[in-house]
Amino acid sequence: MRFRLITTSVAIFLLAASAIGASAQDGKETHLVIDRADPIAGLAAQASTGRTALEFEPDHGFLRALLQYLSIDTHTQILVFSKTSLQDKWIGPSAPRAIYFNDRVAVGAVQNSSVLEIMAPASMGYVFYTLENKSAGSPRFTKHEGADCGRCHGADNLEPGLIVASTPVTRDGTPVFIPSQRPPRLFEFTDHTTPVGERWGGWYVTGSHAGQPHLGNGAFTYDDAGRPQIQNADAFSVTDLSGYFDTSRYLEPTSDIVALMVFEHQAKMTNMLLAAGVMARRTNHIAAAAVEDIVAYMLFADEAPLIGPVSGGEAFQSAFAGSGQRDLKRRSLRDFDLRTRLFKYPLSYMIYSPVFESLPPFAKQAIYARLLDILEGRDMPPRFARLSSEDRRNIMEILRATKPDFGAAN
Ligand code: HEC
Numbered sequence: 001m002r003f004r005l006i007t008t009s010v011a012i013f014l015l016a017a018s019a020i021g022a023s024a025q026d027g028k029e030t031h032l033v034i035d036r037a038d039p040i041a042g043l044a045a046q047a048s049t050g051r052t053a054l055e056f057e058p059d060h061g062f063l064r065a066l067l068q069y070l071s072i073d074t075h076t077q078i079l080v081f082s083k084t085s086l087q088d089k090w091i092g093p094s095a096p097r098a099i100y101f102n103d104r105v106a107v108g109a110v111q112n113s114s115v116l117e118i119m120a121p122a123s124m125g126y127v128f129y130t131l132e133n134k135s136a137g138s139p140r141f142t143k144h145e146g147a148d149c150g151r152c153h154g155a156d157n158l159e160p161g162l163i164v165a166s167t168p169v170t171r172d173g174t175p176v177f178i179p180s181q182r183p184p185r186l187f188e189f190t191d192h193t194t195p196v197g198e199r200w201g202g203w204y205v206t207g208s209h210a211g212q213p214h215l216g217n218g219a220f221t222y223d224d225a226g227r228p229q230i231q232n233a234d235a236f237s238v239t240d241l242s243g244y245f246d247t248s249r250y251l252e253p254t255s256d257i258v259a260l261m262v263f264e265h266q267a268k269m270t271n272m273l274l275a276a277g278v279m280a281r282r283t284n285h286i287a288a289a290a291v292e293d294i295v296a297y298m299l300f301a302d303e304a305p306l307i308g309p310v311s312g313g314e315a316f317q318s319a320f321a322g323s324g325q326r327d328l329k330r331r332s333l334r335d336f337d338l339r340t341r342l343f344k345y346p347l348s349y350m351i352y353s354p355v356f357e358s359l360p361p362f363a364k365q366a367i368y369a370r371l372l373d374i375l376e377g378r379d380m381p382p383r384f385a386r387l388s389s390e391d392r393r394n395i396m397e398i399l400r401a402t403k404p405d406f407g408a409a410n
Pocket residue numbers: 014017018021024080082084085086097099106107108117118119128129130144148149150151152153161162163164165
């Protein structure tokens with residue numbers, strides 16, 4: 001399953017959808033059986049009976065308290081100014097939308113908006129919530145189903161799921177169709193396989209990839225024919241965004257380059273694992289091709305190589321790496337490399353995440369078995385060639401020490 005290109009019809013759908021985006025706030029509240037894998041359900045239920053108090057701040061409303069409750073570090077903040085999502089009338093280069101995340105939940109916050117947006121994988125697909133963010137008092141969550149959020153994130157709550165994309169934009173953040181592309185496209189999904197130079201159109205980026213060009217920070221705008229015009233030649237090593245917009249209105253002044261790279265990896269990984277889990281539960285089967293794709297992505301087989309060192313903020317890196325399981329040698333799958341690749345030990349830390357843990361046991365075993373084939377060098381298709389024997393040994397040792405069911409399976 002690949003969702004690299006958004007085709008014209010989807011793009012038009014997106015644009016039309018965004019015009020009526022505000023109506024999502026009036027979406028139906030649902031009272032379905034609570035999905036235990038839904039990380040928001042308990043909080044929403046408690047809030048509805050007044051049993052949960054979240055602190056309301058004048059500047060950010062419930063945002064900080066919500067992130068704290070969900071154990072999401074504020075340094076995960078990444079900022080997107082393309083008018084691509086719900087509430088796009090509020091979003092633009094002077095008021096980017098902020099996204100915060102951990103391995104479980106993503107939260108979107110838009111300046112001047114009356115709601116916070118929340119999205120997380122659960123048992124049978126993504127769950128979507130908004131939290132009213134206008135005034136203090138009991139937090140009011142609304143669960144959204146169907147087209148409210150699904151018209152862009154996947155009407156069946158599955159595909160494409162979490163979205164990270166590079167969008168060519170005009171000066172005010174409006175997406176540009178690129179007519180030279182067949183089919184014309186609005187934006188392109190990005191993940192760790194995308195060359196860094198093709199990432200981050202429509203995003204702010206603090207930090208640098210060895211000063212190499214990328215599409216972030218409004219480096220290029222596009223004319224009506226979709227021709228790129230260099231607008232900001234200083235875009236590639238930005239540490240201070242205050243020249244672009246009022247950073248004091250955000251929890252952090254950053255849109256950290258490493259946080260962006262991590263979320264890009266994670267969004268696609270989450271989408272793949274969730275789709276595989278739902279299919280496996282429906283059919284009692286997981287296809288070998290799906291296992292192969294998952295294992296290749298987990299092992300960063302097709303990762304776009306870094307051209308030089310990536311420098312981002314210390315705060316994100318220490319928060320992210322600090323929360324990882326470590327073996328006796330203090331190694332963790334969350335340790336960064338940032339010289340030739342994203343991670344030091346290239347196996348996705350998402351192997352510890354709820355979306356991985358909730359795969360049916362037979363699906364997990366199939367993934368473990370294939371992982372083991374590769375890690376033990378029994379089968380080394382060319383796409384895994386970049387994993388050295390030392391990489392494979394390190395990963396294996398870390399897994400055996402930190403993932404009891406992997407150790408038990410082998
Ligand atoms: C018009 C299309 C559209 C609709 C409708 C929409 N979203 Fe999104 N959403 C996006 C896009 C595109 C992104 C990726 C970031 C960006 O470009 O702003 C995104 C990103 C997000 C994120 C951050 C995680 C991620 O996937 O990058 C959250 C959380 C989110 N949306 C929640 C919601 C919720 C909740 C709803 C329904 C109330 C909703 N969205 C409706 C288009 C949409």
